[in-house]
Amino acid sequence: MKEFDLIKTYFKEQSVSRKDVLIGIGDDCALIAPSEKQNIAITTDTLVAGVHFPEDTPPRAIGHKAIAVNLSDLAAMGADPSWVSVAITLPNVDEEWVGEFCTGMFELCEYYNVQLIGGDTTQGPLSITVTAQGLVPHNQQITRSGAKAGDWVYVTGEIGGAALALQHYYQKLTLVPEVLRVVQERLDLPMPRVLAGQALRQYASSAIDLSDGLIADLTHICEASSVGANIILDKLPVPAEVLQVLGTEQAIDLALTGGDDYELLFTVNEDNKVGMETALTDMGIKLSCIGQLNGSQKITALLNEKPVEIKAEGYQHFVDGV
Amino acid sequence: MKEFDLIKTYFKEQSVSRKDVLIGIGDDCALIAPSEKQNIAITTDTLVAGVHFPEDTPPRAIGHKAIAVNLSDLAAMGADPSWVSVAITLPNVDEEWVGEFCTGMFELCEYYNVQLIGGDTTQGPLSITVTAQGLVPHNQQITRSGAKAGDWVYVTGEIGGAALALQHYYQKLTLVPEVLRVVQERLDLPMPRVLAGQALRQYASSAIDLSDGLIADLTHICEASSVGANIILDKLPVPAEVLQVLGTEQAIDLALTGGDDYELLFTVNEDNKVGMETALTDMGIKLSCIGQLNGSQKITALLNEKPVEIKAEGYQHFVDGV
Structure with missing residues (x-):
């Protein structure tokens, strides 16, 4: 098992060195000095080969994604990412693989000053x-449970791209190289919405990151906050590539049900709407208001101003068009 | 994947509810309120089936052990265990298995008020x-790097029992049921030395938990502290069952090289020796002084007052008896 000790050599090559880390890698535990003015948000996510990423995903993408999906959870709570612990299980030690994995991991850690x-x-x-x-x-965390009827529902960036790349991988369709390149990057190298999450502390009534797909994650907010939602499907920010390949209706279905985009879904009350839109737009963050919460306890949707039925597997037109 | 959500129901059945946990399971992150007067020790350990425990280990033991090996690392730093995050990967969801796993996990968490x-x-x-x-x-952590030449080397409890159980499992020998019962419990249900670790904050110059075996772990302390050690092998606290089955020499070899005991190995300077022995003995903790550190940068050993050679695979008498 000596070769597994080699990995620790790679792990020590990071360039981030935070003042609040008193002891880093190499003892029985790390030791951190918490700030008196802040609480600590903690999240854990596992990626299993063949389940959460295709077996042949480039190691740099796996390293990036392992960090990204966790920072995305921190972003959804409005936290400043600070420290990560990484447990890696490998069938064997391929030094080149480990080096690439660490590159992907550390690039993202350095960007956000995460040790x-x-x-x-x-x-x-x-x-x-x-x-x-x-x-x-203190008291600035964004939870899933703070949303109220009447709040507006927003999503950052675009959704559906990562899911399209997965459809290509599983040979449900074949993408031309220039489209594949764009959506593959969405799947392999998602950028967690850390800065958006920090800005939203001031404005959002609730937030979640889009890992399971819009319907599933909106359902989490609705259940935690005891509200319902009406979504305007025409407003979903579907990437041009997805629209071009699938057409409007299938593209919307993919945006509703596809996971892995790691954008933020959040809610804002009427009073905070303009302030939030100004703040996030000034930061260069693409924003879409996709609907509004209500007291119905269920999720409804409109497409071309007509009600459609939302299901776990996407939406369906009501049989009689009502 | 719905059945995996079921596990979360089991996870929520814990009875520990700490005041410093503002948000527990169920949001994007947990949120804790750190104390101003304390630093936070953090450790991560993975147990892989077939590598760290036999595939057919009872699920209650797996749950216990997953928590125990991590609390053992906290103990080695002198930390009060507080919070755990558990990532579990399962081939399929067997509710009885999950229930037993959680029982093992929560019994130990409750004992130490860990949420x-x-x-x-x-x-x-x-x-x-x-x-x-x-x-x-603040400033009370015990590290691997604080040991000095002249410090005494101690180990808590007994060592070698867990390794004997593994030898039976891998059919290298066959134990009679009454011996197997004793050593199997050492392997399956190790008790982390949390209270000893807390008491040692006042006395120990260094500490590590015995997961890889005495030689390997003592080497970690010697390397981190730039010291050597001379060990009196006759003083190793080998369980009566191991002595009885293997005889003295093989029993000592197993105690030197076998892992999985999760006892503490620590060092204490001359001035703290009596105070430490009194404090730990009063707590009912078995203690053995097994040697002393020196400036040699290597590990030497005596058996029956004669020098023997220490190797990764155990000890060997010098060819000429010197």
């Missing part, structure tokens, strides 16, 4: 579990 | 990654 403080390296079927921690000023 | 604050449940080959966090008063 790798520890982890574990074990032999077994490929999977990665990251625990990420971030700081949130 | 499960989150995690992930995914489908794949069986493995468990736990990230455990604990609190350490």
Whole structure:
């Protein structure tokens, strides 16, 4: 098992060195000095090869994604990402693979000043579990449960691109190279919406990151907040590439049900609407208001101003067009 | 994948509810309120089926062990265990298995007032990654690097029992049922030395938990502290069952090289020796002084007052008896 110790050499090559990390990699535990003015948000996500990413995904993308999906959870709570612990299980140690994996991981960590403080390296079927921690000023966390009827529903960026890349991978369709390149990057190298999450502390009544797909994640907010939602499907920010390949209706279905985009879905009350839109637009963040919450406890939708039925697998026109 | 959501129902059944946990399981992140007077120790350990435990280990033991090995790392730093995140990857959801796993996990968490604050449940080959966090008063952490030449080397409890159980499992020998019962419990249900670790904050110059075996872990301390050690092999606290089955020499070899005991190995300077022995003995903790550190940068050993050679695979008498 000596070769697994080699990985620790790679892990120590990070360039981030935070003042609040008293002891990093190399002892029984890491030791951090928490700030008195902030709480700590903690999240854990596992990526299993063949389940959460195709087996032949480039190692740099796997390293990036393992960090990204966790920072995305921190972003959804409005936290400043700070420290990560990485447990990696590998069938064998391929130094080139490990080097590429670490490159993907550290590029994203450096961008957000996140320090790798520890982890574990074990032999077994490929999977990665990251625990990420971030700081949130007192009483400024954004939860899933703070939404109210009347709040507006927003989504950052575009949704559906990552799901289209997966459809190509599973040979449900074949994309031309220039389209594939764009959506493959959405799947492999999602950028967590950290800055948006931080800005939203001031404005959002609730937030979640889009990992399971819009319907599933909106349902999480509605259940946690005891509200319903009406979504205007025409407003969904579907990438041009997805519209071009699938046409409007199938593109909307994919945007509703496809996961892996790691955009933020959030809600804002009427009073905060303009302030939030100004703040996020000034930061260069694409925003779409896709609907409004209500007291109905269910999710409804309009397409071309006509009601359509929302289901787990997408939407369906009502049989009689009502 | 709906059945994996079921696990979250089990995860919510814990009885521990700490005041410093503002948000527990169920949102994008957990949220904790750190204390101003304490730093936070963080450790991550993965257990892979077939590598870290036999595939047919009872699920209650797996749940216990996943928590225990992490609390053991916290103990080695002198931390009060506080919060755990548990990522479990399962080939399929067997409710009885999950229930037993949670029982093992929560029994130990409750004993130490540790709250499960989150995690992930995914489908794949069986493995468990736990990230455990604990609190350490400022400047009271015990590290691997604080040992000095002249310090005494101690070990808690007994060592070699877990390794004997593994030898039976891998059919290298056959144990009679009454011996197997004793050593199997050492392997399956190790008790992390949390209270000893807390007490040692006042006394120890360094500490590590015995997961890889005495030689390997003592080497970690010697390397981190730039010291050597001389060990009196006759003083190793080998369980009566191991001595009885293997005889003295083989029993010592197993105690030197066998892992999985999760006892603490620590060092204490001359001035703290009596105070430490009194404090730990009063707590009912078995203690053995097994040697002393020196400036040699290597590990030497005596058996029956004669020098023997220490190797990774155990010890060997010098060819000429010197």
